[in-house]
Amino acid sequence: MPRIAYVNGRYVRHADAAVHVEDRGYQLADGVYEVCEIKRGYIVDERGHLDRLDRSMRELRMDWPVERKAMELILREVIRRNHVRNGMVYVQVTRGVAPRDHAFPTKPVRSALVVTAKRMDPRAVEAKAAKGMAVITVPENRWERVDIKTIGLLPNVLAKQAAVEAGAGEAWFVDPDGTVKEGASTNAWIVTKDGSLVTRPADHGILRGITRATVMKVADKLGLRVEERVFSVEEAQAAREAFVTSATSLVSPVVSINGKPVANGHPGSVARSLREAFFEIAEKSPTC
Numbered sequence: 362m363p364r365i366a367y368v369n370g371r372y373v374r375h376a377d378a379a380v381h382v383e384d385r386g387y388q389l390a391d392g393v394y395e396v397c398e399i400k401r402g403y404i405v406d407e408r409g410h411l412d413r414l415d416r417s418m419r420e421l422r423m424d425w426p427v428e429r430k431a432m433e434l435i436l437r438e439v440i441r442r443n444h445v446r447n448g449m450v451y452v453q454v455t456r457g458v459a460p461r462d463h464a465f466p467t468k469p470v471r472s473a474l475v476v477t478a479k480r481m482d483p484r485a486v487e488a489k490a491a492k493g494m495a496v497i498t499v500p501e502n503r504w505e506r507v508d509i510k511t512i513g514l515l516p517n518v519l520a521k522q523a524a525v526e527a528g529a530g531e532a533w534f535v536d537p538d539g540t541v542k543e544g545a546s547t548n549a550w551i552v553t554k555d556g557s558l559v560t561r562p563a564d565h566g567i568l569r570g571i572t573r574a575t576v577m578k579v580a581d582k583l584g585l586r587v588e589e590r591v592f593s594v595e596e597a598q599a600a601r602e603a604f605v606t607s608a609t610s611l612v613s614p615v616v617s618i619n620g621k622p623v624a625n626g627h628p629g630s631v632a633r634s635l636r637e638a639f640f641e642i643a644e645k646s647p648t649c
């Protein structure tokens with residue numbers, strides 16, 4: 362059964378899905394995106410992801426390619442055509458197709474929309490989370506507006522590749538003052554000795570993760586304290602636990618940072634409890 366993608370109004374075989382050579386996303390990374398988890402036939406936190414997509418587009422003065430209601434239907438149609446009950450759906454909007462020029466197109470063009478969906482084996486995902494991941498750190502080298510979820514991801518690509526080459530699962534961007542920003546594709550958290558959760562405030566310095574926001578609600582439900590403040594690499598290495606959050610990794614334990622084990626070097630119980638309670642607390646929208 363072939364995978365199907367949505368490209369600018371058409372459902373096409375994934376293998377044949379393509380955009381124009383002068384799509385501004387392709388040439389200039391002039392676009393934004395979202396990734397939502399799909400679990401047991403539900404889109405997780407769809408409203409939060411589409412609200413953030415809306416904000417990203419507004420910050421960049423881009424228009425919605427279709428009405429929001431139509432977008433919701435397209436997501437569901439792509440999910441349905443790919444028979445995804447567990448996995449993810451990817452949405453990308455670019456400023457459209459226009460003769461190459463850095464400035465915005467002078468003639469109005471419709472923004473371009475691509476949607477893909479992918480099945481993921483929940484057992485494999487759980488097994489990976491149960492193992493935990495190693496993290497390395499890299500110097501922060503991104504622009505100041507990483508609160509906008511743009512497809513301009515070159516620093517993230519290089520950071521993740523450095524992690525892979527070091528046998529790690531994620532790379533944390535670190536400011537010159539030694540404080541942790543976030544991962545290449547995740548938000549970063551630690552658990553202090555007294556059991557509080559710590560994560561960096563979501564100002565312009567990090568992406569305001571949708572999973573991060575839901576984890577705060579889960580923490581509240583579990584009676585855990587959350588402190589939004591900066592923390593250093595040293596504090597993270599000496600923490601009781603560390604973990605990362607994102608739509609695809611949910612809550613994933615970090616077992617070492619730059620080769621130094623976090624606590625006993627095994628996933629901790631706080632991250633596990635947060636992960637277990639996550640789906641119950643998250644907003645779930647049916648896919649059909």
Ligand code: PMP
Nearest residue numbers: 546547548568570571572607608
């Ligand atoms: N930070 C970065 C840089 C990311 O790419 C992501 C993943 N989209 C996140 C944080 C986590 O965000 P979310 O929980 O919304 O997936």
